[in-house]
Amino acid sequence: CALSPSTPPQERPCGRWESQIPKTEALQRWTVAGKVNLRTPQQNDTASFDWQQQNPDHYRMMISGPFGIGRNTLEQQNDQAVLSNGNGTFHASSPEGLMQQQLGWSLPISALYYWARALPAPNQPYHMTPDVCGYPATLDQQGWHIEYSQWTFSDGYWLPGRLKMHYGQLNATLLQKEWHPGRYDTE
Amino acid sequence: DELSAAQHLTQRLEPVTSYAADFSQRIEGNGHVSQQSKGQMWVARPGKFRWVVDAPYSQVVVSDGKEVYLHDPDLDQVTIRKLDPQVTNTPALLLSGQASELVHSYSVTEKTQGSKEVYTLKPKSTDSLFDRLQMTFDSSRLSSLDMYDASGQHTQVAFSNVQPNAQISDSTFHFQIPKGAEVIRE
Numbered sequence: 474c475a476l477s478p479s480t481p482p483q484e485r486p487c488g489r490w491e492s493q494i495p496k497t498e499a500l501q502r503w504t505v506a507g508k509v510n511l512r513t514p515q516q517n518d519t520a521s522f523d524w525q526q527q528n529p530d531h532y533r534m535m536i537s538g539p540f541g542i543g544r545n546t547l548e549q550q551n552d553q554a555v556l557s558n559g560n561g562t563f564h565a566s567s568p569e570g571l572m573q574q575q576l577g578w579s580l581p582i583s584a585l586y587y588w589a590r591a592l593p594a595p596n597q598p599y600h601m602t603p604d605v606c607g608y609p610a611t612l613d614q615q616g617w618h619i620e621y622s623q624w625t626f627s628d629g630y631w632l633p634g635r636l637k638m639h640y641g642q643l644n645a646t647l648l649q650k651e652w653h654p655g656r657y658d659t660e
Numbered sequence: 661d662e663l664s665a666a667q668h669l670t671q672r673l674e675p676v677t678s679y680a681a682d683f684s685q686r687i688e689g690n691g692h693v694s695q696q697s698k699g700q701m702w703v704a705r706p707g708k709f710r711w712v713v714d715a716p717y718s719q720v721v722v723s724d725g726k727e728v729y730l731h732d733p734d735l736d737q738v739t740i741r742k743l744d745p746q747v748t749n750t751p752a753l754l755l756s757g758q759a760s761e762l763v764h765s766y767s768v769t770e771k772t773q774g775s776k777e778v779y780t781l782k783p784k785s786t787d788s789l790f791d792r793l794q795m796t797f798d799s800s801r802l803s804s805l806d807m808y809d810a811s812g813q814h815t816q817v818a819f820s821n822v823q824p825n826a827q828i829s830d831s832t833f834h835f836q837i838p839k840g841a842e843v844i845r846e
Contacts, residue, residue, distance in 0.1 A: 506695070506716045510735050517844055519732055519739070521717045523695045535687065535694040543789070544813055546689050557689070557811035559789050648734050650716035 487606040507650040511578045627652040665770035666763040673759035678704040680826035681819040689813040708833040709752035722835040729835035
């Protein structure tokens with residue numbers, strides 16, 4: 474079942490996704506390090522990110538360019554979003570608005586809490602298609618089309634390493650390179 | 661002694677025309693470590709460097725003194741930019757700049773702790789990315805760079821097996837664009 478570029482050396486066991494869903498849904502705390510690339514007809518931005526999810530209502534995401542230049546740290550606790558960078562600290566109720574204002578781009582952070590685990594956001598219509606191995610291949614929700622690939626196995630979870638996300642003319646590639654389910658701080 | 665901190669720092673930097681070193685970088689903000697990365701660095705004056713960051717942030721940044729090539733192997737993408745002041749706030753270019761330029765654009769103070777000399781540089785221009793930069797020399801060899809930005813984030817770059825005035829072949833500062841990589845000129 475190695476059709477999609479799966480994870481060396483471990484082959485993805487087919488049919489495992491279905492049985493892993495309860496555990497994946499129950500996961501509320503993780504750190505993931507990776508890269509995000511944003512492409513629109515006018516812009517092409519690449520950044521590294523470190524995402525630390527403490528619980529469903531509290532995360533910290535650090536987004537930085539090369540050398541850690543232009544570092545932005547987005548933190549949300551309950552309904553207060555705060556973004557801090559070299560220019561200062563900014564508050565708002567929605568993280569997306571803050572990102573758009575400070576970074577010039579944004580991704581649906583609240584939905585990514587689910588999408589990053591290849592789960593649909595709850596109580597909203599969605600459409601998913603499985604790959605030959607029964608793992609999510611695509612997810613359509615909130616106008617976004619997401620393609621999952623490069624599944625990686627980390628601390629007992631199979632999780633998607635690459636999300637190709639399309640929304641109108643925006644194409645985003647989210648690479649989740651290093652997953653630590655269950656761990657909050659990078660220490 | 662009567663030499664100013666700036667002159668002292670120039671004395672430390674001026675004789676070193678190139679560096680090779682390993683680095684580990686740690687970014688902390690309000691009490692949390694938010695990113696740790698490591699890699700290797702080669703630097704040569706003026707304006708040349710190669711900065712290789714290991715996975716998971718894998719990235720190669722190469723400057724030939726005129727243009728900066730940023731290769732992201734995960735995205736298979738190479739971005740090419742003119743060497744610009746914005747980049748000068750990076751560890752690599754600070755070390756490959758002329759000491760006289762550095763001292764011209766930053767106010768320098770010095771304090772010594774045993775074998776360590778810590779130079780604190782405050783940018784004179786307001787559009788700098790950070791508020792304060794500290795260069796630490798241990799028994800006159802560069803050991804770390806600390807950068808503090810307005811939001812209180814602290815980036816610490818610690819150097820190990822530093823080779824000042826290392827013999828570095830010029831090909832180190834030329835970037836070979838991998839076949840099939842997407843090239844973006846900015």
